[in-house]
Amino acid sequence: MRRILVLLLPILLFVLAGPAVAQDRAAQLDALFDRLKTVAPEDEPALQTQIWRLWFAYDGTDPDVPGLLERGNTAMAKDDYTVAEAAFTAVIESDPAYAEGWNRRATVRYLRGNIQGSIADIDQVLAREPRHFGALSGLGLCRIKLGDIQGAIDAYQRVLVIDPQMATAHTQIERLKKLQAGDPI
The missing domain is CATH 1.25.40 (Serine Threonine Protein Phosphatase 5, Tetratricopeptide repeat)
Known part of the structure; x- marks a missing residue:
């Protein structure tokens, strides 16, 4: 029993820390966006990169999402848009609150020529991260x-x-x- 508790403790701590991680992430994004408004042009790409890292970081609870993201990103890099769209659709179905799942699928839909589908997904991204x-x-x-x-x-x-x-x-x-x-x- 003690061994099970030892194994479950990290999971329990992660679940309990989830809101704190999300709050920390939101605070980091707020600070970066504030800096983005006044940054020197030569420093802007580095700030954008930091923002993208936070957007890409998955802090949700579904353990399948990181693998699905990897599958979709790999497929998109290989121009296999059918597999990529299916993977990003699975991300959205697993965690609809994760804005980057919608953004990745919007990109794939654009590349496939599904402009209306891309716009619909962009609307979902912007509803989550304006x-x-x-x-x-x-x-x-x-x-x-x-x-x-x-x-x-x-x-x-x-x-x-x-x-x-x-x-x-x-x-x-x-x-x-x-x-x-x-x-x-």
């Missing part, structure tokens, strides 16, 4: 594919509210405004 500049950038790409130039500009402007230094958002807005004005790109 500051997700990656999802907003993806929304901009989706709007471009649909020919919604103003919608794409709006998405990239939302990115700049979160990350004023993001060069790709600035470039896309400039390019899209020229397109909107009828200028050649």
